[in-house]
Amino acid sequence: MTEYEELLENYHENKPEDIDKSERLEIPEPRINIQGGKTYIKNFKKITKTLRREPKHLLKFISKELATAGNLEGSQASLKGKFKKRQVKKKLSQYVKEYVICDECGKADTKLTKFKGEQYKRCEACGARSPAKQI
Ligand SMILES: [Zn+2]
Known part of the structure; x- marks a missing residue:
């Protein structure tokens, strides 16, 4: 076996483990900064990138849940009012x-995805489709 083949074999052996790792979703810890009566989520874009969701969609959810107004400002988001990191984290996991x-x-x-006017969450891993409320 050449060195290259050996490398290749090791690569394949290690692969399943790598896949498992990527499937476990780790939500980035929100970086909160309160300034001038607003709460900034500094790493908002990074969070939505990890979740593979539209920043607008997540912001709409969080601001509705916290009953306030939200704004996208570059890579961060701002919420009107003062909120604790704990509150933001709770909404994120929800x-x-x-x-x-x-x-x-x-x-x-x-x-x-949308189907007949209803919103669904469709799974690419197992094919299941479950309803997801419109925000
Ligand atoms: Zn699934």
């Missing part, structure tokens, strides 16, 4: 449960 994680298999490989 969002993930509702709009990202598959109800059937628990994976994060889902997409939001």
Whole structure:
């Protein structure tokens, strides 16, 4: 076996583990900054990128849940009023449960789709489709 083949074999052996790792969704810790009566989520874009969701969609959810107004400002988001990191984190995990994680298999490989005017979360891993409330 050449060195290259050996490398290739090792690569394949290690692969399943790598896949498992990428399937576990880790929500980035929100970086909160309160300034001038507004709460900024500094790494908002990074969070939505990890969740593979539209920043607008997540912001709409959070601001509705916290009953305030939200704005996208570059890579960050701002919420009117002062909110604790704990509150933001709680809303983030609610969002993930509702709009990202598959109800059937628990994976994060889902997409939001519309079907006959209803919004669904469709799983690319197991094919399940579950209703996701419109915000
Ligand atoms: Zn699934």
